Amino acid sequence: MRLPAQTTRAGDGPDTPRRAGPVARLDRAAGGLVADVALYGLSAAFALVTALTSTLLPHRAWGAVAAWTYLAACLVAGAQLLLRRPAHRMTLTWVAWAGVALLPLVMQAVQRAGGRADRAQEEVLVVEHMGQRLADTGTPYLGPEAISALPPGEQLLGYAPYQPGMAVFGLPRAAFGDVWWTDARVWFALVTAGALVAAVRLLRSHPVRAVQFATVFPICALTLATGGDDLPVLALSLLALACCASGRFTAAGLAIGVAAALKLFALPVLAVLLVLAYTSGNLRRFAPLALGVPLIALLPAAVDSDAFAENVIRFPLGHGLVTSPAQSPFPGYLITQAVPGGRYVAAALLVAAALAIAVLLVRRPPRTAATAALFCGYGLLAAILLMPTTRFGYLLYPLALLVWSPALRPAGPQQTHSYERTTP
Template sequence: LYALSALFAWITSTSSTLPAHRAWGEFAVWGYGAAALLVFVFFRKRLWLTILAWIGTALVPLVILAQRGLYQEEVFVVEESARRFLETGTPYLDRAAIAALPEPLLAYTPYQPGMAIFGLPRALIGDYWWTDARVYFALATAAALFGAARLLWPHRHLVRAIQFATVLPLCALTLATGGDDLPVLALCLLAFAFAARERFGWAGVAIGLAAAMKLFAWPVALVLGIYAVSRRYTVAAIGVPLAAMVPVLAINANSFVENVIRFPTGQGLVTSPAASPLVGYLIAQHLPNGRLIALALLLAVGFGLAAYLAKNQPRDARAVAIICAIGLLAAILLMPSTRFGYLLYPVAFAFWAPCLRNVEPR
């Protein structure tokens, strides 16, 4: 894993067209290379090696990139949404306000209202490397993963699962350059761990926090709810995102719809930069009415999974994670606007699934 990741980092450093990605590769290649050598020395200390590898391949590059001012556009978007929230009570601009700006793309905030919290340090304190939103993405990710690991420890598959949520280039690169998906992913994994221990109220809180940040967590919340069948879970899983959404909707519902629904589905003033050449994107670009065809296929998969769940309720948290991995993989492949980076969700879910089986309640 570490040797292949080092190769990926080197290729990224030499061939990527994105400055932040190239800079990540230049530093991460050394972290992966060191980990590939140390794995033979610290074979019995795999967890500590994983932690050190994460520091070397994600956290150190993150700090360096923050100091240099290199980032993907989502970092700027989150930080600007926090400034707007402090000024107006909502992180969103409406369609007219977006149209009046010279760069309307960066004025869109395609996240749930809770994501703006990560931009508050910069909005309140000022421009320092330690107020960069990625620093707080990393802290939230580390806290949620620590909680999930503690709930499931000891488990023979857990270290490998942690690796696929931290040091896998899909995750390390994303955290260092953008980062907004990692706390959402980590909170989903924490919700799975709570569900495996049958602590459904806390599972609802964890997935509710994730759903208050990004729509990707909503289908996970639904599948977990089918498994949990718990009032405590339902209240938390629905209540937390609603608490974030209701004030924003009360202030300006149209701006919420414009940013969170119209823009990601291609109905905004500009198209989404999420344009990785996966199946849905290729269909949307190259077939007549391709966007409608891709959305129809996406809905068909959704109805198929719903029909399966109606007849086959998940029997444990492992089944929940597997169903979520399959469903999100299909969705990512078929969405008209998508990114390769989103694959970190189904990959991490699949590798955490074995850790969620035969776990005693506590």
């Protein structure tokens, strides 16, 4: 007897019922609503605990606002579950994101413009200082001598461990002064929203879970509302993957090129997509913008190359004049603290992991955007765990990339669940 095509199609992946594991079954239960209720409920608890216990005042302010929105989203998702109506899950996701990220962001920006100095993380100040220095001197960086001349309590803020392109987000404040809409987070949010909306429009499926992990997932929402510099980098990387999935390699090159001009975290994604472009015969379309944009963005760094090296290379690796506060208890940090010569041991492990992934890329190169997303996710996860200086919030990169992988697969007629179909 011939089995139905829905259960025997090669490449159906996680949407094939007979192959789905327990996690996939839980994710799809009741059209995804069971997992939605859990996500919003747990996120509400996280936000409440953050509001009550965090030692960072911007985080406490975020939690006090976000907890109510998460709770409301949980109740709405619960009602959808009872009524068995998952049709508006994506709408709820966008509305929830407005409440858990954009609303607290604007509130903090307004309060900060009104004189509250405790309504932004240090990253926001650093990016705005980059913009001011770029406008004044032509380079966003201070050299080692200039940093050492600062008072000890201000030397940390003298560092700018980002690519020169990040300074663009600080230019509005440099040009128009201290008003709420010149806050760098506002511009982070605009780029993030534009990139995510464009990515979703390019995909043939409706990746609700993928969008949730880039928007309402607490790490992402908290980061955007209080600091925000990682979110446009992540969103542009996801847009680049979506462009590759839809065959738009020129646009993908532009998206990942801009991301790489902002932060070094985009470089592993760029490297993987270069391999994907090569294996798919699209290297000539992808490479010029993917490599050209970050190279052009380095022009301001040419004003003082030693300042660039001090800020972007030595400081993140722990060789700056001051120690980076990015010290989450991941293996790389623990090794540097507990093992003699641990910094070199952690660096060796990081290089070994990079070489292992490079060998895999050569021997089994990605041929689809979905596979490329897996390479990027696992590669960045290894890097974050092994880096001597890192932050817990950096996990938003691998988590979002790994969850986006299924959404990047070509959507076939047999891959859409009956409760999600909108056309016969």
